[in-house]
Amino acid sequence: MAKLLQLRGGTTSQHSSFTGAVREVTVDTDKDVLVVHDGSTAGGFPAHRDLKGSDIASADPLVITAGSNYYIVTGTTGFNDMTVAAxxxxxxxxxxxxxxxxxxxALDLPSGAAITTAAGDVGEFFATAANVVTCVSYTKASGKPVKTDFANADISASAAIDQSKLAGLDATPDTDHTANGPQTSTLLAGY
Structure with a gap:
């Protein structure tokens, strides 16, 4: 005969005011997700579950709905802030x-610079407070970096090339500046 394990459960609203026992596990029946309790935190800690939300039409602000954690942004309207829960x-x-x-x-992006998206790019975001969002990682579908500092890259590359050319040279100062041997100069008064 099969064994059955059935856990207590309730809606998301019911969970928000419920403080379960230490290590108690319940089921959020609205989200179909397990919730772990610690004996002191109302609402407990919902287990992570990847849920694709509805596609989001681009707008400013971009509105992120609760209950999901993966969205596809359609459209071409740029934005500089998001409406999202903490x-x-x-x-x-x-x-x-x-x-x-x-x-x-409001919207903190890598390197503090604007990002032009392309089809297939994926960003990972976290709302540190209501409507305050940090992009914690951004991957371009092309594989290229989000931002490249070409000026510094060129300087660094040139410095490395110059150092490699100098590596084999003798570092002893050259005092023989003419074919006739070392030269000295005398300062003339009045000049």
């Missing part, structure tokens, strides 16, 4: 080109 960890996949603009304290 502590929401989510991923955005972009269906096309748009510009996300860095605004410190």
């Amino acid at each position: 502590n929401h960890h989510f991923f955005l996949e972009f269906a096309g080109a748009l510009v996300m603009t860095h605004v410190g304290g």
Whole structure:
């Protein structure tokens, strides 16, 4: 005969005010996710579950709905902020080109620079507070970096080439500046 394990459960709203026993596991019946309790935190700790949300039409602000953590952004309207609940960890996949603009304290992007998206790019975001979002990683479908500092890259490459050319030279100062041997100069008064 098969064994059955059935856990207590309730809606998301019911869980928000429920403080379970230490190591108690319940089921959030709205989200179909397990919730682990510690005996003191109301609402417990929902287990991570990857859920694809509805596609999001690009807009400013970009509205991120609760209950999912993976969304596809459609459209070409750029944005510089998001409407999202605090502590929401989510991923955005972009269906096309748009510009996300860095605004410190609202939408923090890598390197503090705007990002032009392309089809297949994926960003990982975390809302540190309501409507305050940090992009914690961004992967371009092309495999290219989000931002390249070409000026510094060229300087570094040139310095490495110059150092490699100098590596085999004798570092002893050259005092023989003419074919006739060392020269000395005398300062003339009045000049």
